[in-house]
Amino acid sequence: MGDEAMMRARVDAVLVWTMGLCAAAYLGGVVWQGGESHPAVDLWLSLSTSWLPAVVCWLAVARAVSRRREVLLAALAMTFLAVGDTYYAPLTSDWSPSFPNPGDLGYMLFYLLMLVMLVLLVRRDVRGQSRSVWLDCAVGSLGAAAVLAVVLNPVMASALAGSWSLATAVAVAYPLMDMFLMAAVTGIVVVRGFRGGDRLVVLILGLMLYTLADIVYALQVTTDTYVLGTPLDALWAIGIALIALYVHGSAHRTVSKVSDLPAPTRAAALIMSGLATLAGLGVLVMGTRTYVSSLAVVLAGATVFAAAARTQVAFRQILRMADLRRQATSDHLTGLPNRRALYAQAGARMGDPVSERYALLLMDLDRFKEVNDSLGHQAGDRLLIQVGGRLSEQLRSGDLLVRLGGDEFALLLDGAGAEQATAVAAKLCAALAEPFALDDVAVHSAVSIGFALFPGDGHDLDTLLRKADVAMYKAKASGDGFHAYGGGDDTDFTTQLRTVDELRAALTSGQFVLHYQPKINLPAGDVHDVEALVRWNHPTRGLLYPDAFLTLVEEAGLMRALTRVVLHIALDQAAVWLAEGRNLTVAVNLSASSMIDTDLPDEVAAMLTARHLPPGVLKFEITEEFLMADRDRARDILTRLRLHGVQISIDDFGTGYSSLSYLRDLPIDELKLDRSFVTPMVDDARAAALVASTIGLAHSLGMRMVAEGVESAGAYDELVSLGCDQAQGYHMSRPVPADELNVWLNARGSIGELTAPARF
Template identity: 50%
Template sequence: MQVKSRALDGRLLSGFLARSGSRLAWLMSAFLSLYVIGLLVPDTGLNFVVDGVLATLVKLSLVAVCWTAVVRKRKHRRAEPTSGGPIRSRQPELVLTAVAISTIAFSDSLSLVSRFWGDGGLREVIEFAYLVFFLLMVTVLAILLRRRLRGMVWSVVLDSTIGVLGTMSVLAVLLGPVATALDAAGANTAISTAVAYPLFNLLLVAVVVAVTTSQGPVAGRRWILLAFGLLIFTATGLAFIALKANYVLGTPLDAGWAVGLALIALWADASSRPDVAQNSSTNSLAALAMPAVSTAAGLGVLLLASQTTVPAVAVGLAAATLALAAVPLVSRQMALRRQARTDELTGLPNRRALYAEISRRLATDQSPNRALLLLDLDRFKEVNDSLGHDAGDRLLVQVGRRLQAGLGPNDLLARLGGDEFAILLEHSDQAQAEAVAVRLRAALAQPFTLEGISLQTSASIGISLYPDQGDDRTALLRKADMAMYKAKSTLSGHHVYRSVDNRHGDVRLRTLQELRLALTEDQLILHYQPKINLTTGSVSGVEALVRWEHPDRGLLFPDQFLTLVEEAGLMHALTQEVLRKALDQSVLWAAQGRNLTVAVNLSASSLIDGDLPERVGTMLSARDLPATALMLEITEDFLMADRDRARDILTRLRASGIKISVDDFGTGYSSLAYLRDLPIDELKLDQSFVFPMADDARAAALVASTIDLAHGLGLKMVAEGVENSVAYDELVRYGCDFAQGYFMSRPISAAALDEWLTARLNAAAVP
């Protein structure tokens, strides 16, 4: 109960102090307003009411506000809970400020006495009091500045230093004539000291303003009161010195001291109050203002020095200001240069850096043998398509680290873009380059973990040798690129450039261009392979298989161009074309009374399209076809790479009535849990299981058990690659639902299929 009572007393006292401080501040402002108004009224001499009573009330209220702030701050500090943390440090700046203003109030009272009742030897005491005031305020500024600079980043310190130097250069110019006049007049030490302390105070104010504007927080508003108070006070003192012989007491100049002290007192009052939530965001405009203005000031001083005589110290300070102002520009330029030569994702050198470094190293000719390796990840696009680009980016970062770990200290690794990396090996012949390629591929073969999924990747590496296969950067890069695509197409892992590869590279580039034309000039055609119902012997559907009717090379099969389609990013367009042609053909068959389901293969890159279900549904509706007219075949790779994405897309397709078939079943590396979790209708047993059935009892048993597995899960089973009657009869005996293969029919054109279907019906009608 006693603790609670003390806390309550503390809150009451804090509240009383806050209210009293606020009232005193308002009272001080009222006295100050009356005093300033009184000074503006013309009179013939000293006015007892204005220069005596009101001036005294202003000074007393200033002292009361400052000491109330000291008491309030101490009370708040004692009342603040420490929560087990360190006790907050004392803030002596308020006490020093109160002492300084009390000293000035005492000095002005003595000055008033000397004006009304004679000097009486008080002038030395008054000058000493002003000197004490400046020393105390210099100490206050030093304390505040030290606290402000604690933990400040170097850029803010630099901006603040620029601000200080710029201010000092301007002050040196302005005070040059003053110093000359004082010297000409034979000014004594006392007058010089009286000028020096206000100037030093102005300099510290400039430091405070520089730091405050560089940081730019809202809390700096309190600093503005202190800064402007000291500026007004010291400016008034300088004006007094300049008008020493003509100064008259009771003029508006006297208001400058009072207003300056009032602002300092208000700063003390505000600083003693508890901190409120402040928006600490940096004002970029304010942060740039001080260095920009100071730089302009320094430039102005140098321009002025070219036209007239300027103190040497002013020129030196201005030159230092401009020199420091150039530091951020140079630093920024260097940062931009590094950024322009660094890959943002991996932190490795980028293509530009690689080109420059290869040219530099080849020009030095310090190594007689070098090798350039171009590395491209295999099937990286499927990682992006199935797991997303974020996962693909993380994979690239990990790949970069593994590659760097497998290289020597003088070897150069760079990322060219996408999933392509380049490596320049120093002091390397062909055997050493191939050994590095094997070592890097082995490092990349170790599993990566992405999105909680453990996956393996491989790479194709092309190698070109210096100087045997090129003595400049362009030749080495071009030949390494051709070798890399040779390694990718032959699945050899790595390949060293040979002269015959040049022709292969030309063929590849020409084929890519022709592929784009094929999509726009209707050169792609579909062949159809029938699916036989093994129970009834009827044809229930067909599988659409794309062919390229090349104008010069004749009919090309998918294995001759689909890899290039993927590499060129044309798979989406190709899939759209196949769907369009297959559904158009389905319309023709429906008009002939043939109810055939057309199966279309979809690649993993096609299935990442979130709009695929809606687009397929639109294509069916536009042709007035039922959803049962189409079946989509997908691979296990897609199902296992991204289970959630597969479930979402397949569920939406199934909801529209489209059937889903899993192609090449049995060739995947994962568990069969997806058969339970994902909405699929049919499994197509890969032909590698069907081919050996006639001669391999274990293969036949495996096919039989797979058929039972599918039926147990409520799925239909299709056997691919049926090439003889033995396999056909065995599949019928095992209860397989459908079969495809050369034994029944090869993939044929739509016209040939019509003839084949007609002949089959006619043969069935013959008794």
């Protein structure tokens, strides 16, 4: 701080201290003189207590760094007040000013300027306050005004006793100004509140002391009991000094905003609002027993009306808070409790691990993503709603069913051990196995359930959720529907997570390879087609077959990526064979989740074009499951694939849905008869009859028939005699790498025209 700044600070301090000492001296003087007037006290000390605060305020105007308009208004108000006091000061023993006079104008301007300053002072701090806060303000202000209207009624009645004149107007204006000022102060306290160190307390206290002195003075004048030079006169001086002290301090710092105030100050504001309401009611009750002015009754009625409006707003806020609390603990889609509700209730229930038992079941819908992808997210939402309703029907009293998110649900069974949890899990699996109706499509769903027990498997919800999650993935991997958490499951789950990470790495590091199994044309024995089957060349576990990883690929959402990898490898090999003069069609067997990808036809077309491959070099083998789940979607995707020359084969024919109408409606080139029909047909006449009729069905529809799983010469010869188009199986060749297949083909010396399949 520089010398000049230090000097200004010293001047400020001296002036403020002088103002305070003068106010204290004046208080001591009026007490000392005992009601007798003395010029040194009633004139000079009195005037110094009026003018020194004005000087302090003008000094604040010159030094103000914030709230300059408010400080200027305060300085003007204090100056007009000092002028009024000076005009009324007993400068001579026979001085008796008329009424009204210029001094009254100074007092009126003081009131008006202070009211404007209060409005500006609070406006910035309360901007954006809620309606309830403003209603609290109205209640507080009106209640204070109603009480003052009762107290000041004698003054008002006396002023209005004579004929109407300027003197009457000024006489009435004084009590009204006191009412306005006190109402404004009360409203500020209600709206803004206070906190420790808030300088606004100084201003509020100063205004209240000044108004209190005014009220007592008016009542004494009305009863002709006022005496100059009593402690009452000192209340004005102290009030003015406190106002000036606030103005001086606020000019040098930013005043705290209401948003910075702690919550307890709002509670204090509510208390003041409640007291104001009681005051208004008290005035109305008083009016039934004694005379109360019309102004007081009107103000009290307005107070009660504002309080009623505030109560209505509070009631709506309570309802809204209750609704928000309900929403915070409810799932917006299914209406079931949500994860937050589970934590709240489980924490309350699991307080006594000795006497209470609970089972936590974690449920995850199988292949829910396929419903979203094939039928749309709205259909998926409707499925979740139906699932929630169906699960709710299985609840017992005291059980808690929640939706955790996505297609995951949790069920907290009250008083249940392993036996009860197993029975409930089986019942839930059976309930969800029944088909759901979505957009006239029968959707078959299934659920995987894992459960953990309290307190045996854990003493808190987080532990139970983790272990139930582990058990749920165990159930999903095994296909058993449900699984109880066991000690070794953590190790299995960790291995599963590690395998998923390895799968992600394998997709980008060339660890997947294809083995090819030829399809033999009957009866000639030449080869036009091969089926590609994916293998994982694991860096530490060796060559893994699809049953070791495809389920994890599906669950981890990696099927689309794996499909692209397989297609790239298969088409690259087809291009190599084509360059070598081997006209082979490669068949790739796609899962239902891959076939619902609407981008697949365009991506396949781009792959074929990039390799300059002719139409017919690629064939897709798909299952009946996809065709029956969404006929319209299947027709669209298969038609688009056919436009790009891709052939369509139905894999595992005969093991899916009984309806054959899709054979008529969809663009299908080939049927692959499942091995379960081929293997027994040599020794089973009925099996042979089924194979023969299926071959006839395919030919009658203009389709080729391929028999897979041919593992004996007898089955091969039987297929030839029945007119089957192609045979595939270990009897001819196992799936082998491309190089080994080339050796096998060279040894046979029979490579034909384009047509061939690929599978994983």
